[in-house]
Amino acid sequence: MKQTLLPEVNSLTKFLNLEYGIIGRTASTKSEPNRSSEFHFWVADKDEAIGKIEIGNIVAALADEQSDITFGIVTEMRSYSDVDSFIADFLSHNFGEAQVEVPTDVSQVIVVTCAVMRNVSAKTKPVERSRVYFPSELGIQFSYGIVDEKGESIFSGAPIPIGIFENGDSTISAIGVDEDFLIGPEGAHLNVSGISGLASKTSAIEFAIKSLLTHTTKNIAVIMFNVKSSDLLYIDQHNTRLHENNPLSDWSRHCYEALRIPMEPFVGARFFAPANPRDPNGTQSLRHLATNRFSWDLSMIYRDIPTLFDPTDFDDKMEGVWFVIQDRIERNELTTYEQVLRWIQQQIDGANNQRPPQAWIMGAHVATWSKMRSHLQRFPQSFRGLIATAGRGTDIPWSELAAGGVFVVDIQSLSDRGQRLVFGRSIRAISELLENPNCELDGVVVFVDELNKFAPSGNFRTPLKSHLIDVTARGRSMGLILFGAEQFASSVDKEIVENSSTYLFGRTESNELRAPNYSGLSNEVKTKLMMLPQGSLLVKFAKFQQPIFVRFPLPPCLPGDHFVAPSENNDM
Amino acid sequence: MRRSKSLSKAKQFITSQGGQIAPLGISEEELNPDEQDDLSYQAYPLESMESCYRVDFNFPEDSLCSEFGFFEDGKQRTIQIGYIPVEYGEIHVLIPVHYFVISSVILQRSNRELKLWGSAKVKEGVFVEKSLIPNQNVLDDFADQGLEIVDIRAQGGDYYALRKKTLQEAKKIRLQLETDLIAEWRLSKDSKDSFLIVDGTLMNFRNEANIERCVGISKSFGSRYFSVSDHNRVLTMREFERSWAFRFHTPDDDTDALNQGKRERLSWYLRLREKRNTDPEFGLIRVEIGLKHLDTLQDKIKSISRYLLSERLPISYPIPRWDKHLYPIYKCESYLSSIMPSIGTISAAMKG
Numbered sequence: 001m002k003q004t005l006l007p008e009v010n011s012l013t014k015f016l017n018l019e020y021g022i023i024g025r026t027a028s029t030k031s032e033p034n035r036s037s038e039f040h041f042w043v044a045d046k047d048e049a050i051g052k053i054e055i056g057n058i059v060a061a062l063a064d065e066q067s068d069i070t071f072g073i074v075t076e077m078r079s080y081s082d083v084d085s086f087i088a089d090f091l092s093h094n095f096g097e098a099q100v101e102v103p104t105d106v107s108q109v110i111v112v113t114c115a116v117m118r119n120v121s122a123k124t125k126p127v128e129r130s131r132v133y134f135p136s137e138l139g140i141q142f143s144y145g146i147v148d149e150k151g152e153s154i155f156s157g158a159p160i161p162i163g164i165f166e167n168g169d170s171t172i173s174a175i176g177v178d179e180d181f182l183i184g185p186e187g188a189h190l191n192v193s194g195i196s197g198l199a200s201k202t203s204a205i206e207f208a209i210k211s212l213l214t215h216t217t218k219n220i221a222v223i224m225f226n227v228k229s230s231d232l233l234y235i236d237q238h239n240t241r242l243h244e245n246n247p248l249s250d251w252s253r254h255c256y257e258a259l260r261i262p263m264e265p266f267v268g269a270r271f272f273a274p275a276n277p278r279d280p281n282g283t284q285s286l287r288h289l290a291t292n293r294f295s296w297d298l299s300m301i302y303r304d305i306p307t308l309f310d311p312t313d314f315d316d317k318m319e320g321v322w323f324v325i326q327d328r329i330e331r332n333e334l335t336t337y338e339q340v341l342r343w344i345q346q347q348i349d350g351a352n353n354q355r356p357p358q359a360w361i362m363g364a365h366v367a368t369w370s371k372m373r374s375h376l377q378r379f380p381q382s383f384r385g386l387i388a389t390a391g392r393g394t395d396i397p398w399s400e401l402a403a404g405g406v407f408v409v410d411i412q413s414l415s416d417r418g419q420r421l422v423f424g425r426s427i428r429a430i431s432e433l434l435e436n437p438n439c440e441l442d443g444v445v446v447f448v449d450e451l452n453k454f455a456p457s458g459n460f461r462t463p464l465k466s467h468l469i470d471v472t473a474r475g476r477s478m479g480l481i482l483f484g485a486e487q488f489a490s491s492v493d494k495e496i497v498e499n500s501s502t503y504l505f506g507r508t509e510s511n512e513l514r515a516p517n518y519s520g521l522s523n524e525v526k527t528k529l530m531m532l533p534q535g536s537l538l539v540k541f542a543k544f545q546q547p548i549f550v551r552f553p554l555p556p557c558l559p560g561d562h563f564v565a566p567s568e569n570n571d572m
Numbered sequence: 573m574r575r576s577k578s579l580s581k582a583k584q585f586i587t588s589q590g591g592q593i594a595p596l597g598i599s600e601e602e603l604n605p606d607e608q609d610d611l612s613y614q615a616y617p618l619e620s621m622e623s624c625y626r627v628d629f630n631f632p633e634d635s636l637c638s639e640f641g642f643f644e645d646g647k648q649r650t651i652q653i654g655y656i657p658v659e660y661g662e663i664h665v666l667i668p669v670h671y672f673v674i675s676s677v678i679l680q681r682s683n684r685e686l687k688l689w690g691s692a693k694v695k696e697g698v699f700v701e702k703s704l705i706p707n708q709n710v711l712d713d714f715a716d717q718g719l720e721i722v723d724i725r726a727q728g729g730d731y732y733a734l735r736k737k738t739l740q741e742a743k744k745i746r747l748q749l750e751t752d753l754i755a756e757w758r759l760s761k762d763s764k765d766s767f768l769i770v771d772g773t774l775m776n777f778r779n780e781a782n783i784e785r786c787v788g789i790s791k792s793f794g795s796r797y798f799s800v801s802d803h804n805r806v807l808t809m810r811e812f813e814r815s816w817a818f819r820f821h822t823p824d825d826d827t828d829a830l831n832q833g834k835r836e837r838l839s840w841y842l843r844l845r846e847k848r849n850t851d852p853e854f855g856l857i858r859v860e861i862g863l864k865h866l867d868t869l870q871d872k873i874k875s876i877s878r879y880l881l882s883e884r885l886p887i888s889y890p891i892p893r894w895d896k897h898l899y900p901i902y903k904c905e906s907y908l909s910s911i912m913p914s915i916g917t918i919s920a921a922m923k924g
Contacts, residue, residue: 089886
């Protein structure tokens, strides 16, 4: 049979894995024509090709005239046979005798549907009759718009590797995102979702942050909030699993080397936790190593006090009373939390002691003042260790945050409200830091897990949620970058998720996949998401035409639950 | 020449002669299916016709027993694409012009999978009665441009006779393509220990040596070769039964130039399957092998019948005559259909 051999000198061949050979041919039928956005091909009848192509692979369709290559990502695979109906197959087995073997296998063909990613000619047109190959590494990177035809980066910022893409033919390619779209100014923010328990989200973020700090050209610092167990409490320690001899550890080491990321933990990271009320020098952290304590006195926290109220309690009347108190604080008439409580009590007593008793104090009803007093009395207990009712507080030393620096704020011991207080206050402090003209940082990445706690989906708004929406909408201009993680993307406010230029999806439950957040994904991609192995993610990035499945290595630092305290170690 | 070019040239050929482009929406083969079949064959038995014979085939134990590995089929598509009106004095003649595409293929089965054996043979061009074409130079011009113009060598200007002759010529070319392909297979090492299953009767093939390793399978029977009673015994055979073997030959007094001499084959009927409420020919095929096997006929009948019974699955449902259409032969047809332009394409090319 006549075959046209592809000349090696053709300038397009560099995009193809010629060694692997042709894996199929495009076909356009009456009922399923190829379109400018999608094309179909049947898989060549060679076992290795059929077994290796899967959802998420990238293929390259070389036009028969060898004038263009169209890259596509496999979004759907179907198996056709020429069995016309189930009844025909039933009949073929002698009217339903399932044990019957037949001398000829019925013809079967695997038909693959691909979403068009990019073509070399940069023209929007349907794919012509083409031979389909696996792309070379250059082809993969070109298809995602990471590099140009010469293999040079076409990002405006530095490429920040976020994982390794492995194609069906085992060709691997580093996948990076554009720094300018990850931490600004063109776009910003990263969101990762996926079911809990696989350690994927935290590991992915730790790897992404390590990669960012390694490859960024900007002065970036990182703040991580440890919201549960000891997830992030040992990020300054070596990950012992990286040094084991097993396929995953071997692959991870190779990955760090290939991506030029040092296999080092976040050495020099500083850890902060709320003060322990029972221990003047201790903290409430689960970390067994050195940790700094913080608690806030009135001057540090008074602007956050409205956020401590339940939204239904903090109505217009309460807000009116609070304005009066805040005014006194800002005029330095009240300098400690205890003074505030005493002063309110004095106002209530004064009104009650008058004859006849006064029902109104500075425009607000005495009952509202009483309500304010009882709430303020409760807060030091509710936010245990955070509020220094007397004396000076100790804040997190935000001003000491330098380029490459990492702060970990351990808030796992706090109630949800306490966590929101610390997170909200920290966001505000970082905003102020970045707005300071003397600040040498270009940006601060804030990573928080369980983002849904701080910015849940739904119509109701809290001050913190409003602030976070504002941060994700405009924060990139000032350098405040949010890296959020949650189990379900649909449980986080839509604006926050949509404002993220980079999404990472881990294994996701079928119910969650019905949410609008995933409407752009084909059913087959969703099925793959439901079965995604640990260490793999689907990446959507603002500059990628299609999402991509990547693998990422073991994190560079010790997972919290792997830490063995010295005493425990001695027992062993 | 690329197929689209052939169609284009065929169109130009008609218009260059002042002809009319008038493609039919149906091929001559579909219009006149019986024109090609020669039903004048005769038979005489080699076994007792008292009863039919049960083939030694146990189902499902023997369902994989077939040792056939090669399957052949040919296909022709002859479609009138226009006509050329010519005046010869007072005689007005309409010369039909047919586009044809004819092909044959052998599929090889290995590990239960079918693959192309060698390469398919394909021929395409136009049929026309060359002698009636007024400007003979045009014939050479188009031939130089790569258009195959086949002379049907008919007599006179009868429009219907010309069409009938065209169909016969198409069949002749198809048989020649099949003969050539079978010859290639016969001369290859693949034929040494194998039989080639051929769709249709072997009577059409003249070269005795060529069909030595062939088994012809006929699915339609337009004639009866035995008495009514004996033939009805064939029609009432049960599943896995075969008829008596018989010699199958062209008439002794055959002088038809088309048949080019007497041919004789060995044959028997075989019931592949039966089912209630179906016609008497349901699952009934007629098997042919070359006369060379006369000495070993019983062995051949036994093995070939067993193999064919195992070939009854998978079925080719829902195509017509699926009950007797062997699946690998069906795949030969599918392959040939895939490489031949459809009637829709031919019509569209003429109209475009």
